[in-house]
Amino acid sequence: MKVEQDLHMSRGDGETSYAANSRLQEKAILKTKPLLHKAVEEVHASLSLSSPGKMVVADLGCSSGPNTLLVISEVLGAVANHCEQSLADVQFFLNDVPGNDFNLIFQSLELFKKLTTKELGEALPPYYIVGLPGSFYTRLFPDRSVHLFHSSYCLMWRSKVPDELARGAVVNVGNMYIWETTPPLVVELYQKQFQEDFSQFLALRHSELVSGGQMVLTFLGRKNRDVLRGEVSYIWGLLAQALQSLFQDGRVEEEKLDTFNLPFYSPSVDEVKTVVRQSELFDISHIQLFESNWDPQDEMDGSDADVTTPDSVRSGVNVARSIRAGSSPSSLVISASV
Numbered sequence: 283m284k285v286e287q288d289l290h291m292s293r294g295d296g297e298t299s300y301a302a303n304s305r306l307q308e309k310a311i312l313k314t315k316p317l318l319h320k321a322v323e324e325v326h327a328s329l330s331l332s333s334p335g336k337m338v339v340a341d342l343g344c345s346s347g348p349n350t351l352l353v354i355s356e357v358l359g360a361v362a363n364h365c366e367q368s369l370a371d372v373q374f375f376l377n378d379v380p381g382n383d384f385n386l387i388f389q390s391l392e393l394f395k396k397l398t399t400k401e402l403g404e405a406l407p408p409y410y411i412v413g414l415p416g417s418f419y420t421r422l423f424p425d426r427s428v429h430l431f432h433s434s435y436c437l438m439w440r441s442k443v444p445d446e447l448a449r450g451a452v453v454n455v456g457n458m459y460i461w462e463t464t465p466p467l468v469v470e471l472y473q474k475q476f477q478e479d480f481s482q483f484l485a486l487r488h489s490e491l492v493s494g495g496q497m498v499l500t501f502l503g504r505k506n507r508d509v510l511r512g513e514v515s516y517i518w519g520l521l522a523q524a525l526q527s528l529f530q531d532g533r534v535e536e537e538k539l540d541t542f543n544l545p546f547y548s549p550s551v552d553e554v555k556t557v558v559r560q561s562e563l564f565d566i567s568h569i570q571l572f573e574s575n576w577d578p579q580d581e582m583d584g585s586d587a588d589v590t591t592p593d594s595v596r597s598g599v600n601v602a603r604s605i606r607a608g609s610s611p612s613s614l615v616i617s618a619s620v
């Protein structure tokens with residue numbers, strides 16, 4: 283699987299699209315809103331030193347639904363409501379892989395502009411929105427040109443499946459990600475891939491950020507210390523079982539079944555802290571693990587979510603739809619600055 287070419291969320295705005303099934307990710311953006319507002323205020327405070335009158339904001343892994351517009355509207359709201367002196371311009375770059383359905387976002391912009399104008403009125407700063415196709419594991423911007431990086435529900439995707447697994451030199455029989463029967467060597471390969479990718483991401487963004495720049499990153503993490511029993515592993519384990527049943531029906535070849543692995547890793551808080559510290563590039567101002575209900579339509583989160591759901595079949599359909607469109611629970615948020 284070539285991530286840049288093959289990975290994208292379900293396109294369009296139909297029943298099974300990402301746009302119609304990204305409530306889980308929307309809830310994460312709403313939960314991290316205070317951190318985003320704080321980051322905007324801090325960037326604004328340091329603006330006069332870097333490039334007065336212009337704030338450049340990038341949403342990395344924007345996908346194709348309304349969530350990236352929610353991020354833009356939160357940034358504009360923060361500038362309008364919290365920043366004492368108004369800015370001249372805010373420039374937004376919406377980044378995702380080239381296969382992303384950028385058109386769906388562009389088609390929503392006219393309505394979005396009307397809504398933000400109505401909501402913020404005179405306080406609304408002038409703003410510009412452009413699409414930026416490319417992998418965030420490559421350079422996306424010139425040196426020292428971005429003030430704020432935001433990324434939500436993306437950084438658990440790896441740049442590639444670890445080489446040895448992709449070549450079939452090491453096999454993870456019956457699994458598509460790390461689960462109870464995954465050999466220790468396979469776990470190490472996934473962990474190494476995470477460390478390389480995340481270090482690379484930090485180095486790239488560090489070059490692109492202006493002095494005083496900020497990052498707010500939210501991604502699927504792992505609460506359980508045991509890497510073989512991570513919360514997201516459970517979801518991918520269910521999908522691996524579904525794939526097994528296709529194999530038993532003769533609809534998938536055994537070799538394809540055994541060599542299919544996801545370019546994915548959900549790290550623990552400690553694993554994230556270790557890579558950030560080793561990079562010596564960013565100061566972490568806040569890091570936190572928060573839990574989400576697997577059913578995006580169920581408003582009970584964290585420990586409340588353990589209460590038995592009244593309609594388990596409906597809930598199962600909601601969870602399946604959300605996963606099919608591209609997601610899972612248990613997220614990590616990190617806010618960092620240069």
Ligand SMILES: C[S@@+](CC[C@H](N)C(=O)[O-])C[C@H]1O[C@@H](n2cnc3c(N)ncnc32)[C@H](O)[C@@H]1O
Pocket residue numbers: 285289290291304307308311342343344345346347349350377378379382416417418419433434435436439440441608609
């Ligand atoms: C679950 S979606 C999250 C989208 C959006 N941020 C939200 O909160 O709804 C993950 C997105 O990350 C993108 N993505 C994954 N790896 C990427 C990479 N290396 N470079 C750019 N985008 C990537 C995917 O294409 C997908 O659109």
